[in-house]
Amino acid sequence: MTIAPSLSRQQPVSSTHPGPLLKVEDLSIEFGPEGTAVRVVEGVSFSIDAGAAVGIVGESGSGKSMTSLAVMGLIPSPPGRIATGRILFEGVDLLGLPRSRMPEIRGRDIAMIFQEPMSSLNPVMTIGDQIGEAIKLHEKMGREERRQRIIELLKLVGIPDPERRLGAYPHQFSGGMRQRVMIAMAVACNPKLLIADEPTTALDVTIQAQVLELMHKIRRTLNTTILLISHDLGVIADICERVIVMYAGKVVEDADVKTIFRSPKHPYTRGLLQSIPRLKDENTRLYQIPGMVPLPGTIKQGCPFFPRCPDRIDKCARETPPLLEITSQQKAACWVSAGATS
Amino acid sequence: MTILPGSVGTLSASDDIEHAIAPEPGRTALLKDMLFGQASTIFAFSVVVIFLLVAILAPWLAPYDPLAQSVLSINKQPSWAHWLGTDQFGRDVLSRMIHGSRNSLLFGLISPALAAFFGTILGVTAGYFGGVVDRVISRVVDLLLAFPELLLAIMIAAVLGGAFWNIIAVITVAFIPGFARVARASTLAVKQEPYIEAAVAVGLRTPTIIIRHVIPNISAPILVLMTLWVASAIRLEASLSFLGIGTRAPNPSWGNIIRDGLNNLFGSPWPIIAAGFAITCVVLSFNLMGDAVRDVLDPETTR
Numbered sequence: 065m066t067i068a069p070s071l072s073r074q075q076p077v078s079s080t081h082p083g084p085l086l087k088v089e090d091l092s093i094e095f096g097p098e099g100t101a102v103r104v105v106e107g108v109s110f111s112i113d114a115g116a117a118v119g120i121v122g123e124s125g126s127g128k129s130m131t132s133l134a135v136m137g138l139i140p141s142p143p144g145r146i147a148t149g150r151i152l153f154e155g156v157d158l159l160g161l162p163r164s165r166m167p168e169i170r171g172r173d174i175a176m177i178f179q180e181p182m183s184s185l186n187p188v189m190t191i192g193d194q195i196g197e198a199i200k201l202h203e204k205m206g207r208e209e210r211r212q213r214i215i216e217l218l219k220l221v222g223i224p225d226p227e228r229r230l231g232a233y234p235h236q237f238s239g240g241m242r243q244r245v246m247i248a249m250a251v252a253c254n255p256k257l258l259i260a261d262e263p264t265t266a267l268d269v270t271i272q273a274q275v276l277e278l279m280h281k282i283r284r285t286l287n288t289t290i291l292l293i294s295h296d297l298g299v300i301a302d303i304c305e306r307v308i309v310m311y312a313g314k315v316v317e318d319a320d321v322k323t324i325f326r327s328p329k330h331p332y333t334r335g336l337l338q339s340i341p342r343l344k345d346e347n348t349r350l351y352q353i354p355g356m357v358p359l360p361g362t363i364k365q366g367c368p369f370f371p372r373c374p375d376r377i378d379k380c381a382r383e384t385p386p387l388l389e390i391t392s393q394q395k396a397a398c399w400v401s402a403g404a405t406s
Numbered sequence: 407m408t409i410l411p412g413s414v415g416t417l418s419a420s421d422d423i424e425h426a427i428a429p430e431p432g433r434t435a436l437l438k439d440m441l442f443g444q445a446s447t448i449f450a451f452s453v454v455v456i457f458l459l460v461a462i463l464a465p466w467l468a469p470y471d472p473l474a475q476s477v478l479s480i481n482k483q484p485s486w487a488h489w490l491g492t493d494q495f496g497r498d499v500l501s502r503m504i505h506g507s508r509n510s511l512l513f514g515l516i517s518p519a520l521a522a523f524f525g526t527i528l529g530v531t532a533g534y535f536g537g538v539v540d541r542v543i544s545r546v547v548d549l550l551l552a553f554p555e556l557l558l559a560i561m562i563a564a565v566l567g568g569a570f571w572n573i574i575a576v577i578t579v580a581f582i583p584g585f586a587r588v589a590r591a592s593t594l595a596v597k598q599e600p601y602i603e604a605a606v607a608v609g610l611r612t613p614t615i616i617i618r619h620v621i622p623n624i625s626a627p628i629l630v631l632m633t634l635w636v637a638s639a640i641r642l643e644a645s646l647s648f649l650g651i652g653t654r655a656p657n658p659s660w661g662n663i664i665r666d667g668l669n670n671l672f673g674s675p676w677p678i679i680a681a682g683f684a685i686t687c688v689v690l691s692f693n694l695m696g697d698a699v700r701d702v703l704d705p706e707t708t709r
Contacts, residue, residue: 171609184600188622198608
């Protein structure tokens with residue numbers, strides 16, 4: 065398979081920067097006026113190596129989208145605010161950067177794909193112009209060269225007849241096609257890190273599979289590091305090698321995909337896995353985790369999963385478990401899995 | 407060029423969803439189609455062009471001096487000598503209409519355009535940035551809205567005097583609040599759209615986002631408002647003339663032709679009929695043109 069010349073500039077496999085590409089340390093995000101603020105993300109830490117694909121999974125309200133928006137510097141502020149923590153991208157703390165520097169990084173180094181392909185494109189601009197906008201912004205290129213690049217990108221994401229489609233408007237595309245255009249926009253400047261926030265949620269299953277296949281292809285062709293946000297473990301298992309499970313604003317488990325499917329260590333992860341329907345036992349009722357995700361700010365002490373946990377012990381109500389190392393491949397925030405008994 | 411099956415980049419020919427969309431005509435062709443595809447638009451466009459030509463060529467078209475009075479031909483009915491008759495001073499109504507179109511069209515076009523420009527800037531600024539900026543701008547706009555347009559216009563004219571550009575400024579200021587309101591409300595709606603967030607995520611800076619993404623998406627209601635207010639501007643100028651602040655007698659504008667005609671309605675109705683008809687035609691044409699322009703700007707109505 066040959067790759068068009070302008071897109072063959074992959075990210076180098078070994079980055080010049082030693083250590084992980086993205087390192088999030090003790091990130092907390094709160095909303096509301098200071099003093100009575102509600103923490104929606106608390107003490108989240110994880111790191112992503114260059115070239116890796118990592119997934120964050122969790123229910124609605126678990127703080128996974130907020131974490132990804134924080135990396136982009138897109139937390140709506142006010143009322144949102146990053147209370148503590150550091151976000152190191154190639155060793156540079158993004159939170160310490162002056163505000164005017166972020167636009168240079170967005171789109172060029174870190175790009176994002178959003179959840180709603182139907183409304184994430186400007187209805188009054190042709191898709192060619194919208195993709196071109198990102199290129200014009202971050203790279204010096206002549207008009208014709210840029211046009212060729214846009215055509216290459218549209219080809220890469222599998223839009224047929226790209227020369228003609230350049231001048232088409234978003235409403236002439238279906239949802240799946242629009243998501244492809246969004247992906248083309250995101251990878252236009254060959255970002256080091258691609259954040260995909262529920263990229264397939266709004267699409268039907270066949271289109272989902274195509275978009276996932278496309279994500280694989282982007283990774284193969286451009287060697288882009290991917291951070292995938294989803295509530296669907298299946299989607300994450302398809303793309304990623306590592307999973308971070310979030311619950312009520314905290315990381316509860318961090319392990320590689322195979323390990324987590326084989327032996328989940330946090331009871332919440334176990335619950336999630338059990339609630340995936342399986343073909344062979346179609347007659348039994350699907351497992352459901354009892355109770356509901358606690359509202360942000362209502363957990364004062366103890367493990368946030370305590371009220372819903374089938375394996376809870378007394379210690380869980382008193383002390384909040386930190387992310388404990390179970391094996392070298394797997395960390396879980398659970399006293400029971402770490403060996404506590406009372 | 408053609409794409410070979412399984413060639414560079416395309417996933418495969420079978421997995422694309424929409425093979426066939428109608429061929430894309432060029433943008434200029436589309437524009438032509440939109441502007442001249444409908445009879446009403448052609449009509450509106452022609453009327454506007456004719457009136458503009460009349461205004462430009464007024465000194466050469468008018469058969470008489472619009473100010474020349476004649477005691478011998480007072481309140482004449484239309485005839486071959488005076489196509490639209492004469493008024494109570496024996497002045498030729500047609501010549502006054504032709505010369506009056508200059509003042510009326512200038513007021514009617516320049517003021518709404520200026521008001522739309524400044525009003526949009528204010529409204530978008532308030533809507534996009536919100537917070538204190540929004541509160542300050544919105545309160546000033548509310549304050550201006552609390553006065554009737556005419557009262558506001560009189561107030562400013564009384565301070566500045568009645569020169570041509572002062573009247574333009576007066577009408578403009580009177581219209582700004584309306585545009586600012588519409589622009590602010592539309593901006594608030596557009597600001598919530600995911601494509602604005604996507605534009606931020608691509609790395610665009612705020613001014614670019616406002617110019618390239620916000621303003622094109624709020625232009626439709628503003629354009630329509632602009633065409634509607636061509637009429638109001640002509641009317642407002644007439645009211646100001648009536649009060650002695652706008653175009654001063656004996657100089658003609660459609661507004662003061664109506665005012666003069668009203669005093670002499672039973673002597674000769676022709677000035678009022680002519681000026682009323684002209685204003686109606688222009689206003690209607692601008693409204694129709696506004697609709698057409700809005701359709702051109704909105705790609706979803708293209709098909």
